[in-house]
Amino acid sequence: MPMSNSEKKARIAVTMPRFSRYGGAESFAWRLSEALAARGHDVDFICGRCETEPPAGVNPVVVGRFGGTRLIKTLWFALMCDRMQRRGNYDFVFGMANTMNQDILRIGGGPISVFWQLSKQAWPEGFARSFKMFRRRLAPVNWLIHWLDDVRMKRTPRIVAVSHFVRDLIVRAHPHLKTDDIEVVYNRPDLSRFSPPSDEERQALRESANIGPDEVVIGTAATNFALKGVRHLIATLARLPENYVLHVAGGRKPDKYLRQARELGVEHRVRFLGKVEDMPSFYRRTDIFILATFYDACSNAVLEALACGCRVTSSALNGSTFFLPEDRVFPDPSDVPHMADMLLRLAQEPRPEPFAWPDDMAIGIEPYIAMIEKSILK
Numbered sequence: 001m002p003m004s005n006s007e008k009k010a011r012i013a014v015t016m017p018r019f020s021r022y023g024g025a026e027s028f029a030w031r032l033s034e035a036l037a038a039r040g041h042d043v044d045f046i047c048g049r050c051e052t053e054p055p056a057g058v059n060p061v062v063v064g065r066f067g068g069t070r071l072i073k074t075l076w077f078a079l080m081c082d083r084m085q086r087r088g089n090y091d092f093v094f095g096m097a098n099t100m101n102q103d104i105l106r107i108g109g110g111p112i113s114v115f116w117q118l119s120k121q122a123w124p125e126g127f128a129r130s131f132k133m134f135r136r137r138l139a140p141v142n143w144l145i146h147w148l149d150d151v152r153m154k155r156t157p158r159i160v161a162v163s164h165f166v167r168d169l170i171v172r173a174h175p176h177l178k179t180d181d182i183e184v185v186y187n188r189p190d191l192s193r194f195s196p197p198s199d200e201e202r203q204a205l206r207e208s209a210n211i212g213p214d215e216v217v218i219g220t221a222a223t224n225f226a227l228k229g230v231r232h233l234i235a236t237l238a239r240l241p242e243n244y245v246l247h248v249a250g251g252r253k254p255d256k257y258l259r260q261a262r263e264l265g266v267e268h269r270v271r272f273l274g275k276v277e278d279m280p281s282f283y284r285r286t287d288i289f290i291l292a293t294f295y296d297a298c299s300n301a302v303l304e305a306l307a308c309g310c311r312v313t314s315s316a317l318n319g320s321t322f323f324l325p326e327d328r329v330f331p332d333p334s335d336v337p338h339m340a341d342m343l344l345r346l347a348q349e350p351r352p353e354p355f356a357w358p359d360d361m362a363i364g365i366e367p368y369i370a371m372i373e374k375s376i377l378k
Contacts, residue, residue, distance in 0.1 A: 008376055008377055009040050009041060009042070010041050010042070010091040010092055010373075010376045011041070011042045011044070011088065011089065011090045011091050011092075012036055012041050012042065012043050012044070012090060012091065012092045012093075012094065012372065013043075013044045013045075013046055013061075013084070013085060013088055013090045013092070013093045013094070014029055014032060014033050014036075014043065014044070014045050014046070014094045014096065015045075015046045015047075015081045015085075015093065015094070015095050015096060015097050015099050015102065016029045016045070016046075016047055016096040016097050017047060017048040017049075017077055017097055018047060018048065018049060018051060019045050019047040019049070019050040019051060019052060019054065019060050019062075020051040020052050021052050022051070022052075022275070022277075024108075024187065024299075024300030024301075025096060025108045027190070027300070028096075028108070028187065028300075028365070029045070029096055030052065030055065031190060031365055032094070032365050032368060032369075033045050033054075033055060033058045034055035034056075034058065035365050035369055036369065036372070037055055037056060037057030037058045038055075038056075038057065039369065039373075042057075042059075043057060043058045043059065044058075044059050044060075044061045044084075044088060044090070045058055045059065045060050045061065046061045046063065046080075046081050046084050046085075047060060047061070047062055047063070048062070048063060048064060048065045048073070048076075048077050049062060049064070049065055050062050061084055061088075063076070063077065063080035063081070063084060064076075064080075065077075069141070070139075070141040071139075071140045071141040071144055074098060074141055074144055074145065074148075075144060077097065077098070077099070078097075078098055078099050078100055078148055081097070081099045081100075082099070082100055082101060085101060091376055092104075092372055092375060092376055094106070094368070094372065095152070095156070096108060098145055098148040098149070098152070099148075099152065100148065100151050100152060100155060101152075101155055101156075102152070102156055103156075103157065103158065103375060104156070104157075104158045104159075104160060104368070104371060104372065104375075105152055105156040105158070105159050105160070106160050106162070106185075106368070107159065107160065107161045107162065107166055107170060107182075107297075108162050108297055108298075109166075109297050110166050110169045110170065110173075110295070110297050111149060111169055111170060111172075111173030111174070112142060112145050112146055112149060113146065113173050114169045114172060114173050115295055116133070116136055118294060118295045118317060119227055119294050119295040120132065120133055121294050121334065122226045122227045122229065122294035122295075122333075123226055124231075149173075150174070153170070153174050153176075153177065154176070158183070158371070158375075159177075159181065159182045159183070160182070160183045160184070160185050160368070160371075161182050161183070161184050161185075161297075162184075162185065162186060162187055162297055162298040162319060163184065163186060163297060163298040163319025163320065163322060164184055164319065164322060165297065165298070165318070165319035165321075165322075166297045166298065166319055167179060167182045167184050170182055183362070184362065185362040185363065185364075185367045185368065186298060186303075186319075186320070186322065186323075186361060186362065186363045186364075187298055187300055187303055187320070187363070187364070188303065188357060188363045188364035188365075189300065189303050189304045189307045191307060193280050194279075194280050194283070194304045194307035194308050195280075195307060195308065195309075195354075196284070196307075196308055196309030196354055197284040197308070197309070201284065202284055202285060205281050205284050205285040206285045209285055211245075211285060212243075214243050215243050215244075215245050216241075216243055216244045216245070216287050216288070216347050217245055217247055217285065217286045217287045217288075218233070218237070218244060218245065218246045218247070218286070218287065218288050218289075218290055218343060219246075219247050219248075219249065219282060219283065219286035219287075219288070219289045219290070219305070219310070220233060220246070220247075220248055220249070220289065220290055220291060220292070220301075221248075221249045221250050221279075221282075221291070221301040222248055222249075222250050222251050223250045223251050224251070225248075225251050225254065225257060227293065227294055227295060228291065228292065228293050228294075228296075229291075229292030229293060229294060229315070229333040229334070230248060230251075230254075230257055230292075231257065231260060232292050232333060232334050232336055232339065233246055233290065233292050233339070234246065234257060234260050234261050234264065234266065234270060235260075235264065235336045236292075236336050236339045236340045236343065237261075237264075237266050237269060237270065238264040238265065238266050239336065239337070239340040240340055240343060240344065242269070244269065244343070244347075245269045245270070245271070246266075246269060246270045246271070247271045247273060247282070247286065248270070248271065248272045248273060249273050249276040249279065249282050250273075250274070250275060250276065251272070251274070252274065254272040257270075257272070258270070258272070279301075279304060280304075280308060283304060283305045283307075283308035283309075283310050284308050284309070286305070286310055287310075287311065287347065288310065288311045288312075288313065288343055288346050288347060289301070289302070289305035289310040289311070289312045289313075290312075290313050290314065290339070290342075290343065291313075291314040291315065291318060292314075292315055292333035292339060293314065293315050293317055293318050293333060294315070294317055294333055295317050295318075296314075296317065296318040296319065296320070297319050298318070298319035298320045299314065299318050299319070299320045300320075302314050302318065302320040302321070302323075302324075303320050303323065306323060306355040307355055309351055309352060309354065309355075310352075311328075311346045311349060311351065311352060312324060312328065313328045313329070313330065313342055313343075313346060314328070314329060314330075315329070315330055315331070315332070315333040316329050316330065316331050317333065323355075323358075328342075328346070330342055
C-alpha cells in the first residue's frame with residue numbers, strides 16, 4: 001500500500017547491470033523497484049542497459065556498457081554506480097551487483113571461488129574440465145570480481161543471502177564473517193503469474209505444444225547447459241521408457257547435446273525450446289521438473305515449478321531444495337541411474353496439492369521493503 005503522510009518518502013537507488021524482467025534476479029529487482037515506487041518512494045534503477053518498460057514511478061538511470069571486454073564492462077559498471085550514487089544523494093542504496101558501496105547487498109549468487117570449486121564437476125573429467133578451469137583463472141575479469149566481492153563484503157553494513165546454502169558458502173569464502181552476520185530471505189515467485197492450472201487448462205496447453213496423451217514430460221530450465229546438467233539428463237532419458245520426453249527451456253546452441261541425444265537414440269524425445277517467454281505455461285504442461293544443477297544459489301525455476309503444481313526434484317547443490325522433501329533431493333547430479341529411478345518414482349505419484357509457503361520464514365519482497373523503510377526512518 002502507498003505510504004501515509006506521516007511516513008518518510010525517500011530517494012532510493014536499486015543497482016543491477018540489466019533492467020529486465022527476464023531472469024530470476026532481474027525479475028526480482030524489477031518487482032522490488034515497482035513495490036518501492038508504489039509505496040511513494042522516488043526510485044532510480046541504476047543499470048548498464050534497460051531492456052523493459054519500467055514500472056510506474058521508477059526511473060532507469062542507464063550508465064551504458066562501455067568497453068569491448070567483460071573486464072572493462074564490469075569495472076565500468078562498478079565505477080559508474082559509485083559515481084551515480086554520489087550524484088543522486090540517495091537516502092538508501094540497494095545493491096544486487098558487483099558494486100563497491102550500498103546499504104543492503106542482496107547476494108543472489110555466491111562467492112566466485114566457491115562457485116569454481118563446486119561447479120567444475122559439470123564438465124567432463126580430463127581435458128574439458130582442466131581447460132575450463134584454466135580459462136577461468138586466466139580471465140582478468142574473474143580476478144576483478146574476486147576483488148570486488150572482497151570489497152563489498154567488508155564495506156556493506158547489511159548482507160542478505162537468498163538461501164542458507166549461499167549464506168554458508170559466503171562464510172566459507174569470507175572467514176571474517178559469521179553466519180549471524182548474514183540474513184536469509186528466500187525468493188518467492190510472482191504468484192499472480194505462477195499458479196497451478198485447472199485440468200482443462202493443462203490439457204489445452206499440452207495439446208497446443210503437441211504433447212501426446214501418454215507422454216511424460218520432464219522439464220528443466222538452463223541457460224548454461226553444462227552447469228545445469230543437461231548432458232546427464234539426456235543420458236538419464238536414455239534409461240527411461242520411450243514415452244518419457246525432455247523439454248529444455250532457455251539457452252542457446254544445443255548442437256553438441258543434440259549430437260549426444262542422437263548417439264543415444266533419443267534425439268526424437270528431446271526438445272530444446274530456447275528462450276521461453278511464457279514460463280508459467282511451460283511448467284503447467286510439464287509432469288516433472290528436474291534441476292540437475294552443479295551449482296544454484298536458490299533456483300527460481302524450482303520455486304516457480306512448485307508454485308505451478310509440478311512434481312519437482314533437484315540436486316542438493318541448490319539453495320531452493322530447502323522447500324523440497326528429502327526424498328526429492330539427490331546428492332549427485334551426475335548420478336544417472338539415481339536420477340532415472342527418481343523420475344520413474346515421481347511419474348507414478350499424483351500431481352501435488354498447491355504448494356504452501358512457510359509462514360515462519362522470511363520470503364519474497366516484503367522483508368526487503370521492511371528493512372529499507374526501517375533503515376530510512378532511523
